[in-house]
Amino acid sequence: MTNTVYENLYDIVEQRLKEYDGKMLCRKNVYLFSLDNEPGICDGEKLSTLEANEDFFQGAFLSLLNRLPDEAVTKDWESNIKSKKSKVFQAELMNTLLSSPEAFIKSSALINDTIMNPRMRPQPVLEQLIRTTDPVQPEAGESQPKPARPGVKDRLYKVYQKFPAPVRKVAHRIVRGK
Amino acid sequence: MKIYIDVTNLLRVDFLTGIQRVVREVVLRMIRNRKLDIVLLNYHDGYKEFQIIDAQKFMDYFSNGIGSKDELVTDQRVNPVNMQPGTVFFDIDGVWSLSLKRSHLLPILKANGVKLVVYVYDIIPITHPQFCHEQTVYNFMTYIGAYLQCADLIIASAQSTLDEIDKLLEQLKLPKIPGKVSWLGSDFNIKNSDDTEINPEAVDAVAAGRYVLMVGTIEPRKNHALVLEAFEHALFERGINLIFAGRIGWNVQAFEKKIEEHPKRNRQLFHLSGMNDATIDYLYRNAFCVAFPTFNEGFGLPIIEAFQRGTPVLASDIPILREVGGELCDYFDPNSWESFADTCMSWVENAERYEEVKRKVAKYQPVSWDTVTEKIENALETMKVEYPYPVPEKIKQMVYLTARSEDLLETLPYMEAFMPFIEELVICCPDSMVEIMKKEYHGRFRLQYLTDSQVLNGAELPEDHSKRNFFLRCLAMKSDLIDDVFIMADDDYRPLHLIDQDVFIKNGKFCGYYCYHLQNWKGDQNHYSSFDHCMFRTRQFLQEQGYSTWMYESHMPQAIDKRVYQEILEKHPDIETKGYSEWSIFFNYVNTIYPGQVENLPFVVMSWPGSCGAWDLEVFPKEYIFENYYRELYEPGEIFEQYSKDYYAGTEMENRKKVTDYMNYHNAHSQIRAMFQAYRANYEMIYGEYPTFALSFTAEGCTIRLPQYIGIGEEAFTRIPFLIRNEIGLEEAEITYRYIDVQGNEIVTGAEMNMALDQKELEIPVRGIWGGMKGIFELEVRYRGQIFSGRTKLCIMKKGLEA
Numbered sequence: 007m008t009n010t011v012y013e014n015l016y017d018i019v020e021q022r023l024k025e026y027d028g029k030m031l032c033r034k035n036v037y038l039f040s041l042d043n044e045p046g047i048c049d050g051e052k053l054s055t056l057e058a059n060e061d062f063f064q065g066a067f068l069s070l071l072n073r074l075p076d077e078a079v080t081k082d083w084e085s086n087i088k089s090k091k092s093k094v095f096q097a098e099l100m101n102t103l104l105s106s107p108e109a110f111i112k113s114s115a116l117i118n119d120t121i122m123n124p125r126m127r128p129q130p131v132l133e134q135l136i137r138t139t140d141p142v143q144p145e146a147g148e149s150q151p152k153p154a155r156p157g158v159k160d161r162l163y164k165v166y167q168k169f170p171a172p173v174r175k176v177a178h179r180i181v182r183g184k
Numbered sequence: 185m186k187i188y189i190d191v192t193n194l195l196r197v198d199f200l201t202g203i204q205r206v207v208r209e210v211v212l213r214m215i216r217n218r219k220l221d222i223v224l225l226n227y228h229d230g231y232k233e234f235q236i237i238d239a240q241k242f243m244d245y246f247s248n249g250i251g252s253k254d255e256l257v258t259d260q261r262v263n264p265v266n267m268q269p270g271t272v273f274f275d276i277d278g279v280w281s282l283s284l285k286r287s288h289l290l291p292i293l294k295a296n297g298v299k300l301v302v303y304v305y306d307i308i309p310i311t312h313p314q315f316c317h318e319q320t321v322y323n324f325m326t327y328i329g330a331y332l333q334c335a336d337l338i339i340a341s342a343q344s345t346l347d348e349i350d351k352l353l354e355q356l357k358l359p360k361i362p363g364k365v366s367w368l369g370s371d372f373n374i375k376n377s378d379d380t381e382i383n384p385e386a387v388d389a390v391a392a393g394r395y396v397l398m399v400g401t402i403e404p405r406k407n408h409a410l411v412l413e414a415f416e417h418a419l420f421e422r423g424i425n426l427i428f429a430g431r432i433g434w435n436v437q438a439f440e441k442k443i444e445e446h447p448k449r450n451r452q453l454f455h456l457s458g459m460n461d462a463t464i465d466y467l468y469r470n471a472f473c474v475a476f477p478t479f480n481e482g483f484g485l486p487i488i489e490a491f492q493r494g495t496p497v498l499a500s501d502i503p504i505l506r507e508v509g510g511e512l513c514d515y516f517d518p519n520s521w522e523s524f525a526d527t528c529m530s531w532v533e534n535a536e537r538y539e540e541v542k543r544k545v546a547k548y549q550p551v552s553w554d555t556v557t558e559k560i561e562n563a564l565e566t567m568k569v570e571y572p573y574p575v576p577e578k579i580k581q582m583v584y585l586t587a588r589s590e591d592l593l594e595t596l597p598y599m600e601a602f603m604p605f606i607e608e609l610v611i612c613c614p615d616s617m618v619e620i621m622k623k624e625y626h627g628r629f630r631l632q633y634l635t636d637s638q639v640l641n642g643a644e645l646p647e648d649h650s651k652r653n654f655f656l657r658c659l660a661m662k663s664d665l666i667d668d669v670f671i672m673a674d675d676d677y678r679p680l681h682l683i684d685q686d687v688f689i690k691n692g693k694f695c696g697y698y699c700y701h702l703q704n705w706k707g708d709q710n711h712y713s714s715f716d717h718c719m720f721r722t723r724q725f726l727q728e729q730g731y732s733t734w735m736y737e738s739h740m741p742q743a744i745d746k747r748v749y750q751e752i753l754e755k756h757p758d759i760e761t762k763g764y765s766e767w768s769i770f771f772n773y774v775n776t777i778y779p780g781q782v783e784n785l786p787f788v789v790m791s792w793p794g795s796c797g798a799w800d801l802e803v804f805p806k807e808y809i810f811e812n813y814y815r816e817l818y819e820p821g822e823i824f825e826q827y828s829k830d831y832y833a834g835t836e837m838e839n840r841k842k843v844t845d846y847m848n849y850h851n852a853h854s855q856i857r858a859m860f861q862a863y864r865a866n867y868e869m870i871y872g873e874y875p876t877f878a879l880s881f882t883a884e885g886c887t888i889r890l891p892q893y894i895g896i897g898e899e900a901f902t903r904i905p906f907l908i909r910n911e912i913g914l915e916e917a918e919i920t921y922r923y924i925d926v927q928g929n930e931i932v933t934g935a936e937m938n939m940a941l942d943q944k945e946l947e948i949p950v951r952g953i954w955g956g957m958k959g960i961f962e963l964e965v966r967y968r969g970q971i972f973s974g975r976t977k978l979c980i981m982k983k984g985l986e987a
Contacts, residue, residue: 012287012329014356019313019325026314031322041326042291045283046229051878051889051907072283074319112283113230118907119873120889 009038031074032064040068050100051118059087059095066096070103070114096121185568185780186271187220188262188298191237192227193277195253202401202485203278203305206368208246210276213557215239220561226257227284236260264289265701269297269732270780272567276303276560280327281319287326290334295703297732297775299567301337303366303560304328306345306482307352308405315405315479317434332356338363339563341483344504364563367508369553370488383463386429389454390470395425396528397471397495399464399486402440402455403433407477407500407518412442412453414525420452422532427454429467468493473531476500477518484508491548496541498527512545571781573668573747575692579685580607581667582741585656586675587613589620595675595813597831600627602679606671610634612660632665639663650718651763658760661749672766673741676813680790680839683809687788688743696771696782697742699792700735700802702726706905707799722765729756732775736767738787739812744770748778790846791817796853800903808843823849856897863895879917879965880909886917886967888974894950894961895979904950906939918966923959923978950978 016037020030030037039056043049048069056065063083067075075083086095100121103109166177194207214222224237235257244250267273273293280286290300309316309324316324331338332353338361340346346363353360389395396419402408408428415426432440443455459467468474474490476499484505490497491512499505500518509515514530517523531538582599586592592611599606608630611621615635625631636645639659646652660666671688688695702723707716719735726733736742752773753760759769774782788809793799794817817824827842828835867875875891896902920936950961959978964971 011333011356011358012325015310015325015329018352018355019310019321022311023313028314031318037322037325041285041287043285044288045227045232045285049907050873051880051909055909072281074322111229113232115868117873118876118878118889119871120878 009041012038012041032068033061036061036064036068039065043069045072046070046112046114048114048116049118050116050120054096054120057092059090059092062092062096063087063099066099066103070100070109070116071106071112093121185220185565186223186268187214187564188223188225188234188267188271188273189214189277190225190227190234190273190275190279190282191242191277192225192282193279195226195237195256206305207277209369209553210557210560212243212247213553214561215243217557217561220564223262225262227279227282228261229283231261233261233263236262264292265296267293267296267298268784269734269775269782270299270784272299272301272564274301274303274564275331278305280323285326286330290330294334294730295701295727295733297734297772297779299336299779300331300334301339301564301567302331302335303339303341304331304345304349305341306480307348308480308482310352311348312405312480315403332358332361335361336567337361337563339560340365341368342504342507344507345482347503362566364559364566366556366559366563367551368483368485368488369556370485370492370550371552380462381460382466383456383459385454386456386459386463386467389425389427389456390467392451392454393423393425394472395427395454395470396498397427397429397467397474397490398476399467399474399489400430401433402428402430402436404435405479406430407479408436409439410477410518410521410524411475412439414521414528415453417521418525419528420448422529424472424528424532425452425454427456427467427471429456429459429464431457464489465493468495471495473498473528475524475528476505477516477524478502478505479518481505487513488550491545492550494542494546496531496538496545498524498531512541512548514541568780569778571692571778573745575689575694575745576667576669578605579667579669579671579688579743580605581610581670582606582608583610583612583660583666583670583672583744584675585612585653585660585672587617588675589613589617589624591813592621592675593624594830595678596625596627596629598678598835600629601831601835602682604682605685608632610660610663610665610670612636612639612656634660634663634665646761646763648717648763649714650765651714651761654718654763654766655760657766658749658753661746661753666746668747669743669745671741672744674739677740677789678811678813679741680808680811680843681836687809688741690783693781693783694743694745694771694774696734696736696775696784697738697740697787697789698734698736698771698784698803699738699787699789702733702735702768704802705735706903718763718765719768721763722768725759725762725764726768726772730776731772734768734772734775734784735765736771737765738767738789739792740787740789740810742767742771745774748774790843796850800857808846811839811842853900856900856902859897859900860895860902866895867891867893876905876907877963878907878909880911881914881917881967882909882911885970886965886972888963888965888972890961890963890974890976893977893979896950898980902950914967920964920966922962924962925959928960 013034016030016034023029036056039052048066053062053065053069056062063080064074067073083099086098090098100116104114104116166174169177189211191207191211194204197204211222211224214220222239224239224242225234226237227233228235237256238258241251241256245253245256275286293300307328309321310328313321332349338346338349340349340363343365346365349363350360396411396415398406398408398411400406411426415424419426428443443449443453446453449455456463456467468490471490474486474495474497476484476486476497478484478500480502481504484499487497487499487505487509497509497513499509499513499515501515502518505513506515514527516527531541582603584592596609606629610632611617612634613621613636615637618633618635621631621633636656639656643659646655657672669689702719705716705719705723707713712720715737719737723733749770752769771782775784786803786805788805788807790805790808790811791814792812794812794814815829816822818827818829819825823845824842827838864875867873871892875894877891878887878889880887880889891904894904916938918936919939922930924930960975961978962973962975964973
């Protein structure tokens, strides 16, 4: 399979639409981008190659929701597409799409996430927890690894502070064994 | 012949119109006829696999209205990558909007040797995109674009459509695809008990007086506006009414408003939406005539449906409607309401003429769905090609390619004992080996020799191992010494127990033992070996030729047909020196040209690969019949150290123990893999992505992205994929990886490698170091004189074993 065939097909359709004062809804690079996507899987690395906000916007819809954005949604995002810096806009868009019910129903997922910064990753607290409890390399002369990194308590406390009050209350009870 | 049909769209939509009705009628009959082995599929977005549909329940539901759609799907699933050669994937449903795009699916199926057949209703989104929804245009471009490149057969609903496809293929500079035409039927099943009540609104509309009927979704392409205009100007005033039966489609808001607010609404102008089959039947039967002013159409089913009820039709003067309506329709210019009004008036004013048309129409013999289905089944059956060569009942010859007399002499006793049906060996070997064999071999086989000097006949032998083997085997295929069907082997493939020839040929079919899919092969070493390059070359050749791409290098003897090999060499005379894989070339060719002649089976070999960690198994043997003999595995400290390297009276018994040991060894490795899978799943949960290395080469430099951490079993190897973004066409990258402790001291030397970047994905082995400890994995890339590096943590998950 070659992209040339799809490119030519795109050109044919575009030409016909032009004859009737119509135009293609998405640009050729966006169309080609989506062709060999695995169903429901959006490759962040690949999606990032669509640099213009408008292309990225359509590419994200295609790879996550398997459809082009409709007119109303495009209008909603119009000001963001035009004004926001790419990275901020991209992260916001992906966050919105990934948490949408449609993405959930369609079992869509993002891989190779180069788009959202760490703060916007889905479970930053869990991430921190897991990493603080990783085993660490033993000191010289010790044969067994230590269970966790020194200072883990401080780090855990920082995580704990980030929880909302009701969760903190439960966590407090667990730690105290109550 | 197994036919897969994806009916996902039929199951998802709540209505049965157009394509859905066709799918229902054809599929029901195909199941009932039992002429072909039909497997209905529903694509599941979550599983990313097809679910198999219970055919009986499908019939009950769609034929008799028993049960519900939810109950049709079974627990059985089919992953497209496992669809076998010789099967057919047939698309007849309107599946272009599904998440599983054909641009993604068809190359996978093509690589498997699955035959691809599509029923095309029309290509209007390409020829007349102005009449279609943008999303449909986009989806259809992808769908038809994939089929134009991959289809083995196109069945069109009309000759005009097939002609348009041919024109499009020409425009796209693609080769012509075999095509058949099977018109649509019109004897729709309306016996569903829930579906027989005639809508009272329709009864009122019919009672209002003589009417012209238009059936179908209201959309710009159908040109309803022209008919209404003709009525407004000329026909309402003549006491003729107009009924539109069909739901409101897209881009007709203004027209919809016009109908709603029309002064003649519900007196002379009626719009009936959501009518059942019985009501549509009632409307057809009572109409003065049916109007079909469409600008373009895939088939024009309303014409047939009207004829079937004895109702005359006024149709647009376009090729497809001329094909379907023939002399029984009167035609008008779809761009002129006057033309329509005049044609219609010619019937209103000339009762004799109208009655004559009616009499002709009454004699019309519609194509039945039974006929349509039969035509489609016959077309699908053309995918089955009879194998042109007689397959002998007995195989008696083995052909070896070897330069190692010692290894062959060690292997032959196993063959003598466990393959009693073999009588003769042809040994392709260097001239010097002949004397040794004559002197040293005293077994029961009759030996014949094809020496290098005989087959080469002055030609030079390539240096590369794989190229040399392929070259010699191609030359040997021309020799009369070799039987038409024989078993091809290397000198270190040993049977583990007594076997019969059913292992190689069963029910007249060749058993092809595969161990991988070539399109997924990423190489088994840090540096690509001669074997890896051979696999890459073979893959490229097979893909270019449109052959399937299973990997049959299973390191076991397999049956080969010399006549097919000669056919391949005749068709591709330049391949002898190209260094392809002799096994994959043969079986993939047969898969594609003679589908169904190879029974595709997972390989049955122990010690392939020699080390479990060499590469991740994609296919798992269900049993072990052969051993790929590695002398090293019998050395002290290795897995087979306690076993004999040579055949003796107790070998069969000993092999049983050996297999058990190997399975334990293998299971331990599988546990490591399971640990890695657990890490992967955990990683995905935390970070919302799979752990992947990503290298991006741009004009500005190189960017390295590593997973946040790598989790792995102790002392185990695993392989993590590399994604390459190579914007500058770099051929190779110089890469070094090593393992260091948290202080930065190197603890295990990694490797330096030149990684070819022409692949989409590469894999790099990552090794767990010491139990319970943590190290750091460091990756360096040298690019344009600069070094780019990245680091990530290496976490040991659990004690494992060295693989």
